[in-house]
Structure formats: C-alpha cells, structure tokens
Amino acid sequence: MSTPVTDAIEIPVAAPPRPARQIRHRIGARQAAENALTLAWRSIMQLKHSPEKLLDVVLMPIVFLVLFLYVFGGVVSGSTHAYLEVLLPGLFAQMAIFASMGLGTALCEDIHKGVFDRFRSLPAARSAPLIGAVLGDTVRFCAVMAVLTGFGSALGFRFHTSPLQILGAYALAYAFYMGICWISVLVGLVAPRPETVQGISFIWTMPLVFGSSVLLANTSTMPGWLQAWVKVNPVTDLADSVRALTVGGPLGMHVWYTLAWAAGIVLVTFPLAMRMYARKL
C-alpha cells in the first residue's frame, strides 16, 4: 500500500507570525529626552527647507540697530559710536524676546494641523512636541545673535572683554531665551488662532523690552514708578549683564538675577503649558 505523496509545494501562510511585542508601561526620562530631540530636529529640518522663515530674525537686528543708533545716538551719548556700546549689548535682550515670539505662532499653526494628532497617538513622551519646539528654536536665536553681532561689528562695535566673558554673554542670553520661549509657547496654546498670537505677544513684550535699560544704561531721569519697574524687570538684568560681559563695567548680581528669572519662568510656565496642551485633547 502506498501512502499519498505529500504535496511538495509550500502553501503560504496567510498571516506571518508577528514579532513578539514588548509592551512598556511608562515612558522613561531617557526616551522623553530622545523624543524631544527628534522633534527639535524636525523644527530644524523645517527651517532648512523653508529658510525664509528666518527672514524676520535676520532683518530685525539690522532695522533696530540702524534706527535706534541714528535716532538716539547723538542725544543719548553724544555720538553714535559711544551709543553703540550701550545699545548693542542692550539689543541682546530685546532681540532674544522678539525672536521668541515666532515660536507661539508656529506652535499655534502646528497644533491645528493633523500632525499633532499623530504625535499624540504615538507611544512618545507628551512633553516632546513642546520641548522639541523650544529646543529647535535655538536656530532662530543663533541667527538673530549672529546678525546682531556681525552687523554691529560692521558699524564699529568692538568687544572689550575676554573671550570667556563674551561667551558668557551669549550663554546668558540663550538661557534667558530658553526661559522666555515658554511664555511664547503658552501664548501659542492660549491663542484661538495663529493670527492672534502676534497681537497678544506685543502686549507682554513691549513693557518688558522698553521699560528696561535696553536703550539707556542710565535710568535716573525716569519717573520713580518707572524706575521701580525697570529695576525689577529681568530684561534690565540681562541687558546690564551683557553690557558688563561685553564692554566691561561692574557685573553685580545681574547674572544671578537673570538666571533666577529664566529658571523661575520655566518652573511656572512649563507645567502650565503642559496642562493647556493636555486640555487641547
């Protein structure tokens, strides 16, 4: 008796075995950091493909340097050259704040697109889209500082301090920028539409920027109430720190106040931003 020969042709299995899946129960700090860096990379790639988005931060330092220098220079310091040493360090602070405003608009636009749904449905850290956006904004900071320094030098600005102090000035401005960016994030999350972000941003940035020592190192001619405001304004601390670190002079406690403000802003705005972001669900 012969047994039937088994068919030699292999029949394909309909469903191939799926890879065993290791289900994680929480997202660790390391993964959260990696996710944030991935989304920072996303922001940077976006700028690479649409460099025109950097146009505002490239033009801003040029416009403000020229305007303030030639409008106020003679009156304030007797000569534009003398005023440049007061103005340019002050503009570090002003530019940091103005450059951070773009983030709110970008974020507000982003959230209304489908791609944020994708991020939310992935097993990635919740905080990553926001932290990534802030970190990615480093490019805008670098652009605004590069143009400010380059164009300022062309107009005759010279550093009078050691390279380490100069580096310290940029680092301090960057630390402040990373803090102030979170206010922008908050505005981006609160604003009903991207077009409204700019309007809201102007309201909080104007008193900070102009009620400070950005344009004038000597604030003694201001009325008392304004002097009091200028004194507590962190922008004054940053402007005075950068002045001391780039052209010399007494540093005082300004660096520590600036750092404390930056840290304080993050401590307050980050949890708020995360709550708002979660509520967008």
Added chain:
Amino acid sequence: MTHVIEAEGLTKRFGTTQALAGVDIAAPAGRVLALLGPNGAGKTTAVRILATLLRPDGGRASIAGYDVVNQAVEVRQLIALTGQFASVDDELTGTENLIMIGRLLGLTRLTAKGRAREMIERFDLADAAGRAVKTYSGGMRRRLDLAASLLGQPEVLFLDEPTTGLDPRARNQVWDTVKSVVAGGSTVLLTTQYLDEADELADQIVVIDHGRVVADGTPAELKARTGGQTLVVRAADRSHTGHISAAVAEITGARPEVHDDTGLVLAAAGDMRHSPAMLSALVRRLDEAGIVAAELGLRLPSLDEVFLTLTGHSADDSDNDQTPGRAA
C-alpha cells in the same frame, strides 16, 4: 473569538451636541470593521476616543485589553491612526517624515532610516521621497500617511475616512493597502460615509447615526435585514420595454418602475422565498413572447437602500446638526 477593539456605552458631548450617545463596538482580531454613517454621525469622535486622542464622558473602551484612558501608554504602542486630515508634516520631505515617526517609536537612527526606505519603496514614493510633502498630490500624501501609520507594524490600524477626496485610482490603492494589512494579521477599523467602501472592505459594519448604533452585522446580513430584492430587466430592443413592464407587473403584482432613458424595468420581488420563482416565470414569459433581454436578474438592495431603511434618511444628506471643529 477575542475582540481586539472593545467599546461599551461610549458617550461624548461637545457643548450642546451629543456626539456619541452610548456606542458599543466589538472588533475581532484580524478583521476589518467599518463604522458607517453620514457626516456628523459621531464616527470621528469614536475613532479619536479609541485612538486615545479624546477622553470619553462615559463608557469604557479597550484595545487588546488595555484601557484607552488609564493605559493609554500601552494602547499607543499597539495602534496607528491615519486621520481625516493628513497627519504628516507638510514642511518635511517624505523620508524625513518617516524617519521622525520611526525615531518617535523608539527605533534607532539606523533602523528608522532603513524602515523609512522600505516604506517609501512599498508605497511607491521613491520619486518624491526627497521633496517637501506640501508638493505632494492628495493620493501621494495619503500613501505617505499610511506608510507612517504602518511603519510601526501596528496591531490595530484606525483609518478615519481614508479615501475621502481621493480619485478612484488612489482610492483603490488605499483599499489594497487595507487588504494587505489585514492579510498581515492586523485589525483595521475604518470610518466611511461611502457604502461601497464598507461593502468592499468590511467583514463587519456598524452603522451609526446621531451618535447611536442603528445596526450591526456583516454586509450580507445588513442587506438581508432590509429584506426585499428587486427584479431587474432590460429589453435588448427598447420597443419591447412596454411589453416587459406589463409582464413584470403581472408576475410580481407590483407596479414596476420604468427608466425611460435606460429602458430598465425594476420591481420589488419580495424576499428569497418568492423571488426565484418570479424570475423563472418571467424568463418563461419572455421566451414565449420571443423577447430577448439584455439584462435580467435579481438585485440585493444596495447599502444606500439599507441605510435609508435603517435610519429613515439617506446617507449623503449631511444634516449639519453636528459637531464643533474637527470632532465631526
């Protein structure tokens, strides 16, 4: 049979609008379940809840046993969602989008790049891979969106109106993808307002309307539920249409509907117990009269007719009683 997707009594309200008023869904593993309903029926709301994007007001839902609210971290490792609005980044290239997703899924840079390349090949996007997505056509964008969803080999794929706004060719590509995903062992839940799409893809259909499930079953069951079949005849020679119409009227006892432009004669033929006999009677009658039919047969009700029967209104009259913003 185990259910990969389970939902019980889901409710969700947006302001004064009750988007979901108690929806139950159960989808077995490795099948396609279609949520069928008109605009504003609550389909997207249901999918967004199942995909952990929205918290339900009431009821519970789970994916592979993990609760979508309390175990969202676990659920997100099993699912992928392609939404109504393309969930890819317009300003990145196709490849960059896929690498980004891979990295967010926890793949190493090298693996993410390799996987991105595979998906670009599989979805026929090689020519456009290096271009910003904003330059893509609707069909390409949807393919990239699917590629992004499938990159992590999800157990459950949610597709929210995956073919809305696509041309027929792009639509067929999406359909093929859905079939291959299911052949690979995944479960698919798709929403659609196109009845032919549900008919083509779904093993099971849940019909929802005004936030409630109004019917549930296989496509065949739903069609059978509404009962009546239709007798359809068309004469080869148009001049015989009148004669045919008279014969049909006599056999079915119903007044036939005659389409003058096509010469089509239609009449309700009751359910399966009577309709075959009517058909053979008609064949004999036409034979005797020497009339040749170009078309002759029994038609099951279309899902359009099913929908009309179940809900009392047709699927495409979008009564805009719903829903704020994206939660339609």
